[in-house]
Amino acid sequence: MNWIGFFTLIRREVGRFFAVYRQTVIPGLISTTLYILVFGFTLQQRISEIAGVPYTLFILPGLIMMNTLTNASANTSSSMLQMKLLQQLPDILTAPLSSFEISLAYIIGGTVRGTVNGILVMILGWVIIDMPIQSPFMTVGFIILVSWTFSAMGLFLGQLADTWDQLAMMQNFFLTPLSFLGGIFYSIHMLPEWAQNISFFNPIYHMINGLRFTILGVSDSAPSTSFIMAFIMTLIFTAMSIALMHSGKKIKL
Amino acid sequence: MAIPAIQIKDLVKTYDKDVALRGVDISIREGQFFGLLGPNGAGKTTTINILTGLVRKDSGTTEIFGRDTIRDFRYTRSQIGISAQEISLDWFFSVERLLSFQAGYYGISKKRAQPRIELLLKKLGLVEKRKAKLRQLSGGMKRRYQLAKALIHDPNILILDEPTAGVDVELRHELWEYLGQMHKEGKTILLTTHYIEEAELLCDKVAIIDKGKIITEGSPEELTRQLGKAGITIQLSGWKEEINTLLNEFHYTHSNGRLHFTVRDPEEDMPRIIKILSQEGCHIQHVDTEKSSLEDVFLNLTGKGIDETGEK
Numbered sequence: 001m002n003w004i005g006f007f008t009l010i011r012r013e014v015g016r017f018f019a020v021y022r023q024t025v026i027p028g029l030i031s032t033t034l035y036i037l038v039f040g041f042t043l044q045q046r047i048s049e050i051a052g053v054p055y056t057l058f059i060l061p062g063l064i065m066m067n068t069l070t071n072a073s074a075n076t077s078s079s080m081l082q083m084k085l086l087q088q089l090p091d092i093l094t095a096p097l098s099s100f101e102i103s104l105a106y107i108i109g110g111t112v113r114g115t116v117n118g119i120l121v122m123i124l125g126w127v128i129i130d131m132p133i134q135s136p137f138m139t140v141g142f143i144i145l146v147s148w149t150f151s152a153m154g155l156f157l158g159q160l161a162d163t164w165d166q167l168a169m170m171q172n173f174f175l176t177p178l179s180f181l182g183g184i185f186y187s188i189h190m191l192p193e194w195a196q197n198i199s200f201f202n203p204i205y206h207m208i209n210g211l212r213f214t215i216l217g218v219s220d221s222a223p224s225t226s227f228i229m230a231f232i233m234t235l236i237f238t239a240m241s242i243a244l245m246h247s248g249k250k251i252k253l
Numbered sequence: 254m255a256i257p258a259i260q261i262k263d264l265v266k267t268y269d270k271d272v273a274l275r276g277v278d279i280s281i282r283e284g285q286f287f288g289l290l291g292p293n294g295a296g297k298t299t300t301i302n303i304l305t306g307l308v309r310k311d312s313g314t315t316e317i318f319g320r321d322t323i324r325d326f327r328y329t330r331s332q333i334g335i336s337a338q339e340i341s342l343d344w345f346f347s348v349e350r351l352l353s354f355q356a357g358y359y360g361i362s363k364k365r366a367q368p369r370i371e372l373l374l375k376k377l378g379l380v381e382k383r384k385a386k387l388r389q390l391s392g393g394m395k396r397r398y399q400l401a402k403a404l405i406h407d408p409n410i411l412i413l414d415e416p417t418a419g420v421d422v423e424l425r426h427e428l429w430e431y432l433g434q435m436h437k438e439g440k441t442i443l444l445t446t447h448y449i450e451e452a453e454l455l456c457d458k459v460a461i462i463d464k465g466k467i468i469t470e471g472s473p474e475e476l477t478r479q480l481g482k483a484g485i486t487i488q489l490s491g492w493k494e495e496i497n498t499l500l501n502e503f504h505y506t507h508s509n510g511r512l513h514f515t516v517r518d519p520e521e522d523m524p525r526i527i528k529i530l531s532q533e534g535c536h537i538q539h540v541d542t543e544k545s546s547l548e549d550v551f552l553n554l555t556g557k558g559i560d561e562t563g564e565k
Contacts, residue, residue, distance in 0.1 A: 002327065005358045011354075086341060087339045091355060092358060094333070097358060252306075252309055
Protein backbone atom coordinates (compact mmCIF):
# COMPACT_ATOMS: atom_id res chain seq x y z
CA MET A 1 0.00 0.00 0.00
CA ASN A 2 1.33 3.43 -1.00
CA TRP A 3 0.16 5.16 2.21
CA ILE A 4 1.72 8.55 1.49
CA GLY A 5 0.22 8.57 -2.01
CA PHE A 6 -3.14 7.48 -0.62
CA PHE A 7 -3.22 10.21 2.07
CA THR A 8 -1.96 12.80 -0.43
CA LEU A 9 -4.90 12.07 -2.71
CA ILE A 10 -7.30 12.33 0.24
CA ARG A 11 -5.67 15.65 1.21
CA ARG A 12 -6.08 16.88 -2.35
CA GLU A 13 -9.74 15.85 -2.52
CA VAL A 14 -10.59 17.43 0.84
CA GLY A 15 -8.49 20.53 0.09
CA ARG A 16 -10.26 20.91 -3.24
CA PHE A 17 -13.73 21.37 -1.77
CA PHE A 18 -12.53 23.49 1.14
CA ALA A 19 -10.76 25.78 -1.36
CA VAL A 20 -14.17 26.59 -2.84
CA TYR A 21 -16.27 26.42 0.36
CA ARG A 22 -18.56 29.13 -1.03
CA GLN A 23 -19.68 26.59 -3.62
CA THR A 24 -19.44 23.44 -1.56
CA VAL A 25 -20.36 24.25 2.05
CA ILE A 26 -22.19 27.57 2.35
CA PRO A 27 -25.02 26.90 -0.19
CA GLY A 28 -26.27 23.91 1.83
CA LEU A 29 -26.51 26.03 4.95
CA ILE A 30 -28.35 28.81 3.13
CA SER A 31 -30.84 26.49 1.44
CA THR A 32 -31.50 24.65 4.71
CA THR A 33 -32.15 27.94 6.51
CA LEU A 34 -34.57 28.89 3.73
CA TYR A 35 -36.32 25.49 3.89
CA ILE A 36 -36.72 25.90 7.65
CA LEU A 37 -38.05 29.45 7.31
CA VAL A 38 -40.29 28.95 4.29
CA PHE A 39 -41.50 25.35 4.61
CA GLY A 40 -41.15 24.89 8.34
CA PHE A 41 -42.59 28.04 9.76
CA THR A 42 -45.34 28.46 7.16
CA LEU A 43 -46.49 24.85 6.92
CA GLN A 44 -46.18 24.36 10.66
CA GLN A 45 -49.31 26.48 11.03
CA ARG A 46 -51.20 23.89 8.92
CA ILE A 47 -49.38 20.71 9.99
CA SER A 48 -48.62 21.11 13.64
CA GLU A 49 -47.14 17.67 14.31
CA ILE A 50 -46.18 14.45 12.53
CA ALA A 51 -45.74 11.34 14.72
CA GLY A 52 -45.75 13.63 17.75
CA VAL A 53 -42.90 15.78 16.40
CA PRO A 54 -43.30 19.50 15.48
CA TYR A 55 -43.27 19.84 11.69
CA THR A 56 -40.14 22.02 11.46
CA LEU A 57 -38.26 19.52 13.54
CA PHE A 58 -39.66 16.62 11.49
CA ILE A 59 -38.23 17.92 8.21
CA LEU A 60 -34.72 18.60 9.57
CA PRO A 61 -33.32 15.03 9.36
CA GLY A 62 -34.46 14.95 5.72
CA LEU A 63 -32.72 18.24 5.02
CA ILE A 64 -29.55 17.00 6.71
CA MET A 65 -29.69 13.84 4.64
CA MET A 66 -30.34 15.71 1.39
CA ASN A 67 -27.29 17.89 2.03
CA THR A 68 -25.19 14.94 3.02
CA LEU A 69 -25.89 12.77 0.02
CA THR A 70 -25.88 15.49 -2.65
CA ASN A 71 -22.56 16.85 -1.39
CA ALA A 72 -20.96 13.42 -1.04
CA SER A 73 -21.96 12.37 -4.55
CA ALA A 74 -21.15 15.77 -6.08
CA ASN A 75 -17.63 15.73 -4.66
CA THR A 76 -16.52 12.49 -6.24
CA SER A 77 -18.47 12.79 -9.47
CA SER A 78 -17.43 16.37 -10.23
CA SER A 79 -13.83 15.86 -9.13
CA MET A 80 -13.46 12.78 -11.33
CA LEU A 81 -15.04 14.43 -14.37
CA GLN A 82 -13.05 17.61 -13.84
CA MET A 83 -9.81 15.64 -13.64
CA LYS A 84 -10.70 13.89 -16.87
CA LEU A 85 -11.59 17.09 -18.70
CA LEU A 86 -8.61 19.10 -17.40
CA GLN A 87 -6.09 16.34 -18.15
CA GLN A 88 -5.24 15.91 -14.46
CA LEU A 89 -6.20 12.26 -14.27
CA PRO A 90 -2.97 11.04 -15.94
CA ASP A 91 -1.03 12.47 -12.97
CA ILE A 92 -2.77 9.97 -10.73
CA LEU A 93 -3.08 7.08 -13.17
CA THR A 94 0.64 7.13 -13.98
CA ALA A 95 1.69 7.33 -10.30
CA PRO A 96 2.45 4.19 -8.26
CA LEU A 97 -1.10 4.09 -6.88
CA SER A 98 -3.42 1.08 -7.28
CA SER A 99 -7.02 1.42 -8.48
CA PHE A 100 -8.08 0.40 -4.98
CA GLU A 101 -6.06 3.21 -3.36
CA ILE A 102 -7.27 5.80 -5.87
CA SER A 103 -10.93 4.77 -5.46
CA LEU A 104 -10.74 4.68 -1.69
CA ALA A 105 -9.05 8.09 -1.48
CA TYR A 106 -11.74 9.61 -3.71
CA ILE A 107 -14.52 7.99 -1.69
CA ILE A 108 -13.05 9.24 1.58
CA GLY A 109 -12.75 12.78 0.13
CA GLY A 110 -16.45 12.69 -0.78
CA THR A 111 -17.35 11.17 2.57
CA VAL A 112 -15.61 14.03 4.38
CA ARG A 113 -17.55 16.60 2.34
CA GLY A 114 -20.87 14.81 2.88
CA THR A 115 -20.19 14.45 6.61
CA VAL A 116 -19.02 18.06 7.07
CA ASN A 117 -22.14 19.34 5.29
CA GLY A 118 -24.46 16.99 7.17
CA ILE A 119 -23.01 17.91 10.55
CA LEU A 120 -23.05 21.66 9.79
CA VAL A 121 -26.73 21.47 8.84
CA MET A 122 -27.35 19.48 12.01
CA ILE A 123 -25.63 22.20 14.06
CA LEU A 124 -27.67 24.81 12.19
CA GLY A 125 -30.88 22.98 13.19
CA TRP A 126 -29.69 22.81 16.76
CA VAL A 127 -28.94 26.55 16.78
CA ILE A 128 -32.09 27.76 14.94
CA ILE A 129 -34.79 25.50 16.33
CA ASP A 130 -33.05 23.85 19.25
CA MET A 131 -33.22 20.43 17.61
CA PRO A 132 -32.69 17.65 20.19
CA ILE A 133 -30.51 14.71 19.13
CA GLN A 134 -31.53 11.40 20.63
CA SER A 135 -28.40 9.51 19.70
CA PRO A 136 -25.51 11.76 18.64
CA PHE A 137 -23.02 8.94 17.98
CA MET A 138 -25.46 6.94 15.88
CA THR A 139 -26.44 10.09 14.03
CA VAL A 140 -22.88 10.99 13.12
CA GLY A 141 -22.13 7.33 12.31
CA PHE A 142 -25.15 7.14 10.01
CA ILE A 143 -24.22 10.42 8.29
CA ILE A 144 -20.73 9.01 7.65
CA LEU A 145 -22.17 5.74 6.32
CA VAL A 146 -24.56 7.50 3.93
CA SER A 147 -21.82 9.92 2.85
CA TRP A 148 -19.65 6.93 1.98
CA THR A 149 -22.49 5.29 0.03
CA PHE A 150 -23.20 8.33 -2.12
CA SER A 151 -19.56 9.26 -2.45
CA ALA A 152 -18.93 5.81 -3.93
CA MET A 153 -21.96 6.20 -6.18
CA GLY A 154 -20.66 9.61 -7.31
CA LEU A 155 -17.28 8.10 -8.12
CA PHE A 156 -18.94 5.41 -10.22
CA LEU A 157 -20.98 7.97 -12.15
CA GLY A 158 -18.07 10.41 -12.44
CA GLN A 159 -16.00 7.73 -14.14
CA LEU A 160 -18.80 6.96 -16.58
CA ALA A 161 -19.65 10.59 -17.38
CA ASP A 162 -18.09 12.42 -20.32
CA THR A 163 -19.83 15.77 -19.91
CA TRP A 164 -21.17 18.05 -17.16
CA ASP A 165 -24.57 17.63 -18.73
CA GLN A 166 -24.59 13.93 -17.93
CA LEU A 167 -23.74 14.64 -14.29
CA ALA A 168 -26.39 17.33 -14.02
CA MET A 169 -28.88 14.80 -15.38
CA MET A 170 -28.01 12.41 -12.56
CA GLN A 171 -28.53 15.16 -9.99
CA ASN A 172 -31.68 16.69 -11.47
CA PHE A 173 -33.48 13.59 -12.73
CA PHE A 174 -32.59 11.11 -9.99
CA LEU A 175 -31.09 12.41 -6.75
CA THR A 176 -33.28 15.48 -6.22
CA PRO A 177 -36.60 13.77 -7.11
CA LEU A 178 -35.74 10.69 -5.05
CA SER A 179 -34.79 12.95 -2.10
CA PHE A 180 -38.03 14.90 -2.27
CA LEU A 181 -40.05 11.70 -2.70
CA GLY A 182 -38.12 10.06 0.13
CA GLY A 183 -40.18 11.77 2.81
CA ILE A 184 -38.17 14.87 3.66
CA PHE A 185 -41.28 17.00 4.04
CA TYR A 186 -43.86 14.36 4.94
CA SER A 187 -44.38 11.02 6.58
CA ILE A 188 -44.99 8.28 4.04
CA HIS A 189 -48.03 7.31 6.15
CA MET A 190 -49.64 10.47 4.74
CA LEU A 191 -49.49 8.87 1.26
CA PRO A 192 -51.95 6.38 -0.28
CA GLU A 193 -50.92 2.78 0.23
CA TRP A 194 -49.62 2.25 -3.34
CA ALA A 195 -47.38 5.31 -2.97
CA GLN A 196 -46.15 4.03 0.38
CA ASN A 197 -45.20 0.76 -1.28
CA ILE A 198 -43.29 2.55 -4.01
CA SER A 199 -41.50 4.75 -1.45
CA PHE A 200 -40.20 1.62 0.20
CA PHE A 201 -38.12 0.94 -2.93
CA ASN A 202 -36.65 4.44 -2.85
CA PRO A 203 -33.20 4.05 -1.24
CA ILE A 204 -33.17 7.68 -0.14
CA TYR A 205 -36.35 7.10 1.85
CA HIS A 206 -34.38 4.63 3.98
CA MET A 207 -31.54 7.10 4.48
CA ILE A 208 -33.95 9.78 5.69
CA ASN A 209 -35.94 7.32 7.79
CA GLY A 210 -32.78 6.01 9.48
CA LEU A 211 -31.49 9.46 10.28
CA ARG A 212 -34.88 10.61 11.54
CA PHE A 213 -34.77 7.69 13.95
CA THR A 214 -31.26 8.47 15.24
CA ILE A 215 -32.11 12.17 15.71
CA LEU A 216 -35.75 12.21 16.73
CA GLY A 217 -36.35 8.63 17.80
CA VAL A 218 -39.29 8.30 15.36
CA SER A 219 -39.43 6.47 12.04
CA ASP A 220 -41.98 5.53 9.37
CA SER A 221 -40.69 1.95 9.16
CA ALA A 222 -38.27 -0.28 11.05
CA PRO A 223 -34.96 1.62 11.41
CA SER A 224 -33.04 -1.66 11.27
CA THR A 225 -34.26 -2.08 7.65
CA SER A 226 -32.91 1.39 6.83
CA PHE A 227 -29.52 0.65 8.41
CA ILE A 228 -29.22 -2.68 6.57
CA MET A 229 -30.26 -0.99 3.33
CA ALA A 230 -27.61 1.74 3.79
CA PHE A 231 -24.98 -0.85 4.57
CA ILE A 232 -25.82 -2.99 1.53
CA MET A 233 -25.80 0.07 -0.74
CA THR A 234 -22.43 1.07 0.67
CA LEU A 235 -20.96 -2.32 -0.17
CA ILE A 236 -22.50 -2.41 -3.65
CA PHE A 237 -21.45 1.11 -4.72
CA THR A 238 -17.99 0.77 -3.21
CA ALA A 239 -17.41 -2.51 -5.04
CA MET A 240 -18.83 -1.10 -8.29
CA SER A 241 -16.69 2.06 -8.22
CA ILE A 242 -13.49 0.16 -7.41
CA ALA A 243 -14.22 -2.48 -10.07
CA LEU A 244 -14.84 0.23 -12.68
CA MET A 245 -11.61 2.01 -11.73
CA HIS A 246 -9.73 -1.27 -11.96
CA SER A 247 -11.18 -2.05 -15.36
CA GLY A 248 -10.06 1.37 -16.63
CA LYS A 249 -13.26 1.77 -18.67
CA LYS A 250 -13.87 5.39 -19.66
CA ILE A 251 -10.66 6.56 -17.98
CA LYS A 252 -8.09 4.52 -19.87
CA LEU A 253 -8.20 3.93 -23.60
CA MET B 254 24.38 -7.88 -21.05
CA ALA B 255 22.87 -5.02 -19.04
CA ILE B 256 19.11 -4.97 -18.60
CA PRO B 257 17.60 -2.25 -20.82
CA ALA B 258 15.99 0.71 -19.05
CA ILE B 259 12.99 0.37 -21.37
CA GLN B 260 12.12 -2.74 -23.35
CA ILE B 261 9.07 -2.89 -25.58
CA LYS B 262 8.35 -6.05 -27.53
CA ASP B 263 5.78 -6.66 -30.24
CA LEU B 264 3.37 -4.05 -28.89
CA VAL B 265 -0.03 -4.05 -30.55
CA LYS B 266 -2.91 -1.67 -29.90
CA THR B 267 -6.18 -1.16 -31.73
CA TYR B 268 -8.70 1.60 -31.01
CA ASP B 269 -12.05 0.23 -32.15
CA LYS B 270 -11.11 -0.70 -35.71
CA ASP B 271 -8.08 1.61 -36.09
CA VAL B 272 -4.78 -0.15 -35.63
CA ALA B 273 -2.53 2.27 -33.71
CA LEU B 274 0.45 -0.02 -33.09
CA ARG B 275 1.38 -2.97 -35.29
CA GLY B 276 4.07 -4.73 -33.27
CA VAL B 277 6.39 -2.04 -31.95
CA ASP B 278 9.82 -3.15 -30.67
CA ILE B 279 12.04 -0.70 -28.82
CA SER B 280 15.00 -1.25 -26.54
CA ILE B 281 16.55 1.68 -24.69
CA ARG B 282 19.67 1.21 -22.63
CA GLU B 283 20.23 3.02 -19.34
CA GLY B 284 21.51 6.56 -19.80
CA GLN B 285 20.47 6.76 -23.45
CA PHE B 286 18.71 9.77 -24.96
CA PHE B 287 16.25 8.05 -27.26
CA GLY B 288 14.05 9.81 -29.75
CA LEU B 289 10.83 8.38 -31.10
CA LEU B 290 10.31 10.34 -34.27
CA GLY B 291 7.22 10.30 -36.38
CA PRO B 292 4.33 12.34 -37.71
CA ASN B 293 1.14 12.98 -35.78
CA GLY B 294 -0.89 9.81 -35.44
CA ALA B 295 2.11 7.52 -36.02
CA GLY B 296 1.74 5.83 -32.61
CA LYS B 297 4.28 7.74 -30.47
CA THR B 298 1.88 8.83 -27.72
CA THR B 299 0.09 5.48 -27.70
CA THR B 300 3.43 3.73 -27.15
CA ILE B 301 4.39 5.85 -24.17
CA ASN B 302 0.87 5.84 -22.76
CA ILE B 303 0.95 2.05 -22.69
CA LEU B 304 4.35 2.19 -21.01
CA THR B 305 3.03 4.52 -18.31
CA GLY B 306 -0.30 2.76 -17.74
CA LEU B 307 -2.65 5.25 -19.38
CA VAL B 308 -3.61 3.01 -22.26
CA ARG B 309 -4.29 -0.73 -22.22
CA LYS B 310 -2.32 -2.75 -24.73
CA ASP B 311 -3.84 -5.52 -26.85
CA SER B 312 -0.68 -7.64 -26.80
CA GLY B 313 3.08 -7.45 -26.41
CA THR B 314 5.30 -6.73 -23.42
CA THR B 315 6.53 -3.52 -21.82
CA GLU B 316 9.30 -3.60 -19.24
CA ILE B 317 11.20 -1.04 -17.19
CA PHE B 318 14.57 -2.28 -15.96
CA GLY B 319 13.40 -5.81 -16.70
CA ARG B 320 10.16 -5.56 -14.74
CA ASP B 321 6.70 -5.75 -16.27
CA THR B 322 4.84 -2.43 -16.26
CA ILE B 323 1.54 -4.05 -15.29
CA ARG B 324 2.59 -6.71 -12.78
CA ASP B 325 5.22 -4.49 -11.12
CA PHE B 326 3.48 -1.18 -11.71
CA ARG B 327 4.56 0.34 -8.39
CA TYR B 328 8.23 -0.19 -9.18
CA THR B 329 8.06 0.70 -12.87
CA ARG B 330 5.98 3.85 -12.38
CA SER B 331 8.26 5.07 -9.60
CA GLN B 332 11.16 4.87 -12.09
CA ILE B 333 9.42 7.07 -14.66
CA GLY B 334 8.73 10.79 -14.78
CA ILE B 335 6.34 11.90 -17.51
CA SER B 336 5.86 15.20 -19.20
CA ALA B 337 2.68 14.76 -21.21
CA GLN B 338 1.92 16.47 -24.47
CA GLU B 339 -1.37 17.81 -23.14
CA ILE B 340 -0.82 20.37 -20.41
CA SER B 341 -2.94 19.65 -17.36
CA LEU B 342 -4.88 22.47 -15.75
CA ASP B 343 -6.01 23.04 -12.20
CA TRP B 344 -8.38 25.63 -10.80
CA PHE B 345 -7.73 25.16 -7.12
CA PHE B 346 -4.10 24.88 -6.08
CA SER B 347 -0.85 26.79 -6.45
CA VAL B 348 2.13 25.52 -8.46
CA GLU B 349 3.99 24.72 -5.24
CA ARG B 350 1.09 22.78 -3.72
CA LEU B 351 0.53 20.84 -6.93
CA LEU B 352 4.18 19.80 -6.97
CA SER B 353 3.86 18.73 -3.34
CA PHE B 354 0.83 16.59 -4.25
CA GLN B 355 2.69 15.11 -7.19
CA ALA B 356 5.59 14.12 -4.91
CA GLY B 357 3.08 12.62 -2.49
CA TYR B 358 1.58 10.36 -5.17
CA TYR B 359 5.09 8.91 -5.54
CA GLY B 360 5.32 8.21 -1.83
CA ILE B 361 7.41 11.26 -0.91
CA SER B 362 6.28 13.06 2.23
CA LYS B 363 5.62 16.80 2.20
CA LYS B 364 8.69 17.45 4.33
CA ARG B 365 11.01 15.36 2.15
CA ALA B 366 9.59 16.88 -1.04
CA GLN B 367 10.12 20.51 -0.05
CA PRO B 368 13.88 20.80 -0.86
CA ARG B 369 13.28 19.11 -4.22
CA ILE B 370 10.40 21.51 -4.96
CA GLU B 371 12.67 24.47 -4.13
CA LEU B 372 15.40 23.11 -6.39
CA LEU B 373 13.11 22.53 -9.36
CA LEU B 374 11.33 25.87 -8.99
CA LYS B 375 14.73 27.54 -9.05
CA LYS B 376 16.19 25.48 -11.92
CA LEU B 377 13.14 25.94 -14.10
CA GLY B 378 12.62 29.63 -13.35
CA LEU B 379 9.34 29.18 -11.53
CA VAL B 380 10.24 30.65 -8.12
CA GLU B 381 8.19 33.79 -8.66
CA LYS B 382 5.21 31.75 -9.80
CA ARG B 383 5.20 29.34 -6.86
CA LYS B 384 1.94 30.75 -5.45
CA ALA B 385 0.30 31.22 -8.84
CA LYS B 386 -2.47 28.98 -10.09
CA LEU B 387 -1.77 27.04 -13.28
CA ARG B 388 -4.26 29.02 -15.32
CA GLN B 389 -2.28 32.18 -14.48
CA LEU B 390 0.88 30.81 -16.13
CA SER B 391 1.93 31.51 -19.70
CA GLY B 392 2.25 28.61 -22.15
CA GLY B 393 6.00 28.45 -21.65
CA MET B 394 5.67 28.51 -17.86
CA LYS B 395 3.15 25.68 -18.06
CA ARG B 396 5.68 23.61 -20.04
CA ARG B 397 8.30 24.24 -17.35
CA TYR B 398 5.80 23.22 -14.69
CA GLN B 399 5.14 20.00 -16.63
CA LEU B 400 8.85 19.27 -16.56
CA ALA B 401 9.13 20.08 -12.83
CA LYS B 402 6.23 17.70 -12.21
CA ALA B 403 7.95 14.95 -14.19
CA LEU B 404 11.17 15.41 -12.21
CA ILE B 405 9.69 15.82 -8.74
CA HIS B 406 10.47 12.26 -7.62
CA ASP B 407 13.91 12.30 -9.27
CA PRO B 408 13.10 9.43 -11.64
CA ASN B 409 15.74 7.43 -13.48
CA ILE B 410 13.73 7.56 -16.68
CA LEU B 411 12.22 10.70 -18.15
CA ILE B 412 9.50 10.34 -20.77
CA LEU B 413 8.78 13.51 -22.69
CA ASP B 414 5.90 13.59 -25.12
CA GLU B 415 6.45 16.48 -27.53
CA PRO B 416 7.96 18.64 -24.75
CA THR B 417 8.52 21.67 -26.94
CA ALA B 418 5.30 21.58 -28.93
CA GLY B 419 3.89 25.08 -29.25
CA VAL B 420 6.66 26.89 -27.35
CA ASP B 421 8.66 29.81 -28.71
CA VAL B 422 12.18 29.39 -30.06
CA GLU B 423 13.87 30.88 -26.99
CA LEU B 424 12.15 28.54 -24.56
CA ARG B 425 12.69 25.61 -26.90
CA HIS B 426 16.44 26.21 -26.72
CA GLU B 427 16.29 26.62 -22.93
CA LEU B 428 14.43 23.33 -22.61
CA TRP B 429 16.91 21.60 -24.91
CA GLU B 430 19.75 22.82 -22.75
CA TYR B 431 18.01 21.60 -19.62
CA LEU B 432 17.29 18.20 -21.17
CA GLY B 433 20.92 17.95 -22.21
CA GLN B 434 21.90 18.54 -18.59
CA MET B 435 19.49 15.83 -17.42
CA HIS B 436 21.09 13.45 -19.89
CA LYS B 437 24.58 14.30 -18.64
CA GLU B 438 23.39 13.58 -15.11
CA GLY B 439 22.69 10.05 -16.28
CA LYS B 440 18.95 10.03 -16.80
CA THR B 441 17.52 7.79 -19.47
CA ILE B 442 15.32 9.94 -21.69
CA LEU B 443 12.63 8.85 -24.11
CA LEU B 444 11.56 11.78 -26.23
CA THR B 445 8.75 11.75 -28.75
CA THR B 446 8.85 14.53 -31.25
CA HIS B 447 8.05 15.47 -34.78
CA TYR B 448 10.71 18.19 -34.73
CA ILE B 449 13.59 16.75 -36.72
CA GLU B 450 16.05 19.29 -35.36
CA GLU B 451 15.18 18.33 -31.79
CA ALA B 452 15.86 14.66 -32.39
CA GLU B 453 19.10 15.34 -34.29
CA LEU B 454 20.41 17.68 -31.65
CA LEU B 455 19.51 15.79 -28.50
CA CYS B 456 19.22 12.09 -29.19
CA ASP B 457 21.97 9.54 -29.37
CA LYS B 458 19.54 7.02 -30.82
CA VAL B 459 16.43 7.57 -32.87
CA ALA B 460 13.62 5.27 -33.97
CA ILE B 461 11.35 6.37 -36.77
CA ILE B 462 7.76 5.28 -36.37
CA ASP B 463 5.13 5.47 -39.04
CA LYS B 464 1.63 3.97 -39.14
CA GLY B 465 2.23 2.11 -35.87
CA LYS B 466 5.45 0.43 -36.88
CA ILE B 467 9.11 1.21 -36.25
CA ILE B 468 10.57 1.53 -39.73
CA THR B 469 14.19 2.10 -38.80
CA GLU B 470 16.42 2.97 -35.88
CA GLY B 471 19.99 4.00 -35.17
CA SER B 472 21.99 7.05 -34.24
CA PRO B 473 21.02 10.18 -36.19
CA GLU B 474 24.45 10.07 -37.88
CA GLU B 475 24.08 6.42 -38.88
CA LEU B 476 20.60 6.96 -40.25
CA THR B 477 21.46 10.02 -42.27
CA ARG B 478 24.55 8.31 -43.63
CA GLN B 479 22.72 5.16 -44.59
CA LEU B 480 19.35 6.51 -45.61
CA GLY B 481 19.69 10.24 -46.07
CA LYS B 482 20.54 12.16 -49.19
CA ALA B 483 23.14 14.86 -48.87
CA GLY B 484 24.08 17.24 -51.65
CA ILE B 485 27.38 18.43 -53.09
CA THR B 486 27.40 21.33 -55.53
CA ILE B 487 30.54 22.05 -57.54
CA GLN B 488 30.96 24.98 -59.88
CA LEU B 489 33.50 24.37 -62.67
CA SER B 490 35.04 26.99 -64.92
CA GLY B 491 34.66 24.72 -67.93
CA TRP B 492 33.00 21.50 -68.97
CA LYS B 493 34.27 18.42 -70.80
CA GLU B 494 31.80 15.85 -72.08
CA GLU B 495 34.10 12.95 -71.12
CA ILE B 496 33.61 13.81 -67.45
CA ASN B 497 30.13 12.27 -67.77
CA THR B 498 31.64 8.82 -68.22
CA LEU B 499 34.04 9.23 -65.32
CA LEU B 500 31.31 10.33 -62.94
CA ASN B 501 28.71 7.75 -63.95
CA GLU B 502 28.90 5.98 -60.57
CA PHE B 503 27.37 9.12 -59.00
CA HIS B 504 23.87 10.50 -59.17
CA TYR B 505 24.17 14.09 -60.37
CA THR B 506 22.77 16.82 -62.58
CA HIS B 507 24.70 19.23 -64.74
CA SER B 508 23.91 22.70 -65.94
CA ASN B 509 26.33 25.44 -67.19
CA GLY B 510 29.34 23.92 -65.43
CA ARG B 511 27.42 23.53 -62.20
CA LEU B 512 27.30 19.94 -60.95
CA HIS B 513 24.87 18.90 -58.23
CA PHE B 514 25.50 15.49 -56.69
CA THR B 515 23.03 13.61 -54.48
CA VAL B 516 25.06 11.40 -52.19
CA ARG B 517 24.69 9.35 -49.02
CA ASP B 518 27.83 10.55 -47.28
CA PRO B 519 29.42 13.79 -48.50
CA GLU B 520 32.53 13.25 -46.37
CA GLU B 521 33.29 10.02 -48.19
CA ASP B 522 32.11 11.01 -51.69
CA MET B 523 33.43 14.57 -52.02
CA PRO B 524 37.19 13.74 -52.06
CA ARG B 525 36.56 11.09 -54.73
CA ILE B 526 34.60 13.48 -56.93
CA ILE B 527 37.18 16.24 -56.55
CA LYS B 528 39.98 13.80 -57.35
CA ILE B 529 38.27 12.70 -60.59
CA LEU B 530 37.62 16.30 -61.63
CA SER B 531 41.18 17.40 -60.78
CA GLN B 532 42.69 14.49 -62.71
CA GLU B 533 40.70 15.61 -65.75
CA GLY B 534 42.15 19.08 -65.32
CA CYS B 535 38.86 20.74 -64.41
CA HIS B 536 39.18 24.02 -62.64
CA ILE B 537 36.96 24.01 -59.54
CA GLN B 538 35.67 27.46 -58.70
CA HIS B 539 33.39 26.69 -55.79
CA VAL B 540 32.28 23.70 -53.66
CA ASP B 541 29.22 23.61 -51.46
CA THR B 542 27.71 20.79 -49.38
CA GLU B 543 24.24 20.29 -47.95
CA LYS B 544 24.11 18.01 -44.97
CA SER B 545 21.61 15.20 -44.93
CA SER B 546 19.00 15.29 -42.18
CA LEU B 547 16.57 12.89 -40.56
CA GLU B 548 13.90 14.63 -42.60
CA ASP B 549 15.59 13.15 -45.72
CA VAL B 550 15.69 9.77 -44.00
CA PHE B 551 12.01 9.99 -43.24
CA LEU B 552 11.25 11.14 -46.77
CA ASN B 553 13.34 8.35 -48.19
CA LEU B 554 11.62 5.68 -46.08
CA THR B 555 8.03 6.82 -46.29
CA GLY B 556 7.92 8.89 -49.43
CA LYS B 557 6.49 11.85 -47.52
CA GLY B 558 7.60 14.64 -45.19
CA ILE B 559 7.14 14.30 -41.45
CA ASP B 560 4.55 17.07 -41.28
CA GLU B 561 2.51 15.84 -44.23
CA THR B 562 0.91 12.87 -42.61
CA GLY B 563 -1.41 14.00 -39.85
CA GLU B 564 -3.60 11.00 -39.31
CA LYS B 565 -7.02 11.02 -37.66
